[in-house]
Amino acid sequence: MLTEPQKNVSLAPFNSLALPALAGRYVRVTASEQLMALTGTRRCFVLGGGSNLVLTGDFDGLVLHMAISGRALIGEDAHAWRVRAGAGENWHDFVQWTLAQGWPGLENLSLIPGTAGAAPVQNIGAYGLEVAERFLWLTAFDLQTGKSARFEREDCRFGYRDSVFKREGWHLNGRYVITEIVFELPKRWTPLTGYADIGEWLAARRISTPSPGNVADAVISARRRKLPDPARLPNVGSFFQNPAVDETKAVELLELYPDLPRYPQPDGRVKLSAGWLIERAGWKGKRIGPVGMYEKHALVLVNHGGARGLDVVALTRAVQSGVSEKFGVELQPEPVFL
Ligand code: EPU
Secondary structure (H helix, E strand, C coil): CCCCCEEEEECHHHCCCCCCCEEEEEEEECCCHHHHCCCCCCCEEEECCCCCEECCCCEEEEEEEECCCCEEEEEECCCEEEEEEECCCEHHHHHHHHHHCCCCCCHHHCCCCCECCCCCCCCCEECCEEHHHHEEEEEEEECCCCEEEEEEHHHHCCECCECHHHHCCCCCCCCEEEEEEEEEEECCCCCCCCCHHHHHHHHHCCCCCCCHHHHHHHHHHHHHHHCCCCCCCCEEEECECCCEECHHHHHHHHHHCCCCCEEECCCCCEEECHHHHHHHCCCCCCEECCEEECCCCCCEEEECCCCCHHHHHHHHHHHHHHHHHHHCCCCCECCEEC
16 A cells, blocks of 8 residues: 655645645555554645635645545434545545435535535635534544544534634644544435525425425535535635624624625624625725636635646735725635645
């Protein structure tokens, strides 16, 4: 088994923004045993599908490119199927496979780019569902001790597009590398159709009791309509997180902008739509050099061709300043910057 890292490997084919960068050392990891030989590595980066990543330049450490495959039913009881995915499984293919087996529960997360191993890191979410809600446990290899550890849901400390893996920077500092994930898929399934995009798709087809496949098709249709295909127009999906502000700030903004989209949170804060703020700050469809904010969805940063990491950094800062000056709201990027 090849574990000897390769030197100076181009990461351009492995990131969906198609940014150029070299990895000082690179290993494609197809089995967790390979990680054993890498115990003690400190400066490393765990790469999944590269669909939530901004490469700002060359990386002088070790890139672990996760390609562990495998899908299996590992157990079931009266309430749920327990299904395992290797960290390198393509997320959308895995979701489609669960649906084809007759195991519902992940359909709202159809067509999200990336790998299964990356899904818990930023707790991917869409159309009213976060992966945390279907998560049972995961196995991660500890590069410092050379042992595998199991993380239950509580251990992962999931938040909005967040987990302990992201918060502690473990994808960067040579600690835990996720190797497999187990999901719990409910036998008593109820469709999540609260989002307008899904409700309208079903209504147009007069579907009143949707199947999991119907919901998946509705989600796929909405994503294809709104989000650019990274293979044609390189991007990383939503580029900024939807910001949460306190109630006083939300009321202040609402007086100035009565059509401000707002989503009250259980903790009393109010989540705003980053896409709306960016559009109203004048950045929808606007470009700086080779990069721009997508003309059909202001939240998506796109590479029109030939962009470098620093072009992305410049646009990130310009959009953040534009939104901050107009609304007094600070936007945080969603992807990881390396
Ligand atoms: N909007 C605008 N202008 C735009 C885009 C959006 O005004 O150019 C406003 C609209 O008012 C719209 C609202 O923003 O009603 C919300 O937009 P949308 O329904 O597209 O959802 P989003 O908040 O932009 C979030 C997730 C997406 C997820 C969708 C659907 C974040 C940062 N993004 O987007 O996740 O697919 O909801 O659930 O939470 C991703 O993380 O990469 C991603 C695509």
